Amino acid sequence: MREETKSGRTRKRGADSPAAVWKEKESLDGKVVDAGVIILQTTGCSHFHRGGCSMCGYNIGSTGNSEPSDISKQFTRAIEELGHVDMLKVYTSGSFLDEREVPIEQADRILRHCADSHTRLLFESRPEYVTQETLERVLGIHDGLELALGLESANDRVLKYSINKGFTVKDYDDAVRVLRGNRVDIRTYVLLKPPFLTEAEAVADAKATVAHAAEGSKTISLNPVNVQKGTFVEKLWRNWAYRTPWLWSVLDVIRASKDCGKRIVCDPTGGGKERGAHNCGKCDDVILDSIRGYSQTQDASRLGAPECDCREIWKSVVDLEGFVMGGTVDLQRFFRKQRA
Numbered sequence: 054m055r056e057e058t059k060s061g062r063t064r065k066r067g068a069d070s071p072a073a074v075w076k077e078k079e080s081l082d083g084k085v086v087d088a089g090v091i092i093l094q095t096t097g098c099s100h101f102h103r104g105g106c107s108m109c110g111y112n113i114g115s116t117g118n119s120e121p122s123d124i125s126k127q128f129t130r131a132i133e134e135l136g137h138v139d140m141l142k143v144y145t146s147g148s149f150l151d152e153r154e155v156p157i158e159q160a161d162r163i164l165r166h167c168a169d170s171h172t173r174l175l176f177e178s179r180p181e182y183v184t185q186e187t188l189e190r191v192l193g194i195h196d197g198l199e200l201a202l203g204l205e206s207a208n209d210r211v212l213k214y215s216i217n218k219g220f221t222v223k224d225y226d227d228a229v230r231v232l233r234g235n236r237v238d239i240r241t242y243v244l245l246k247p248p249f250l251t252e253a254e255a256v257a258d259a260k261a262t263v264a265h266a267a268e269g270s271k272t273i274s275l276n277p278v279n280v281q282k283g284t285f286v287e288k289l290w291r292n293w294a295y296r297t298p299w300l301w302s303v304l305d306v307i308r309a310s311k312d313c314g315k316r317i318v319c320d321p322t323g324g325g326k327e328r329g330a331h332n333c334g335k336c337d338d339v340i341l342d343s344i345r346g347y348s349q350t351q352d353a354s355r356l357g358a359p360e361c362d363c364r365e366i367w368k369s370v371v372d373l374e375g376f377v378m379g380g381t382v383d384l385q386r387f388f389r390k391q392r393a
């Protein structure tokens with residue numbers, strides 16, 4: 054799960070064009086700077102080809118036909134489009150360190166560009182590609198790095214049965230050890246509400262995962278599940294068997310985690326909409342603004358929340374869902390559809 058999918062930007066199709074490019078604000082060493090976001094088209098996440106994660110739709114449209122030389126062309130085009138930025142976030146929908154996805158020569162070119170232009174680089178990788186050998190190669194070219202790891206949950210059962218993540222908490226911990234040994238800053242993604250968890254279980258799982266991730270990370274990105282096209286989660290959702298998390302739950306996790314000593318960022322993809330984290334529709338925008346305000350400033354006083362009747366409904370769901378066979382998944386959506 055990633056922050057950038059909120060964009061909804063159209064995907065360009067040509068193999069030598071990046072999937073998407075845009076600028077956004079990012080906090081770097083206590084200052085707000087311009088960051089360029091580049092999504093490269095690659096052959097796709099290796100784990101997707103093995104079945105993939107239950108909530109991830111990033112690879113659904115990937116053709117698997119991209120040529121290594123295309124990656125350089127995509128990157129060059131993106132850089133021209135972006136102009137000067139202080140930070141680059143280069144995403145591949147998989148792992149930047151997976152040589153099958155981003156061949157070494159192409160990865161090195163991107164690293165060299167960042168080294169030459171003194172640009173901080175953030176990229177993502179599954180933990181299995183984070184090895185001492187690979188890091189030595191990467192850091193030999195550019196050491197202004199932040200590496201993002203999608204831990205999602207610090208519970209192996211959730212990783213295996215709810216997400217199908219294809220790695221364990223120990224795999225994440227091992228990668229963290231190697232990264233810290235090389236003084237690389239770590240950003241960890243924490244998922245809120247994978248399928249098959251009640252709202253209360255999901256909140257507890259995310260809180261525990263943030264606490265685990267805080268030990269080794271500089272930044273923690275809390276990502277409420279959004280229903281992406283073509284995913285297993287979408288199938289459940291269409292069958293009234295899944296509801297995305299309430300924004301009250303997102304607030305609850307952030308409030309409980311804000312004193313963990315690490316930066317916590319959250320910008321719910323599709324927030325306020327049926328496919329994203331949402332409340333009743335009346336209080337969503339105010340809460341989303343407060344979450345975004347907190348993410349940028351880390352100022353807990355920004356985490357205000359309006360009084361809204363739906364908070365009582367959320368509380369009832371949290372209290373009772375575990376006792377109801379078959380779940381209470383999303384009766385509001387059901388009845389609203391019936392009335393329409």
Ligand SMILES: [Zn+2]
Binds near residue numbers: 333335337361
């Ligand atoms: Zn409300």
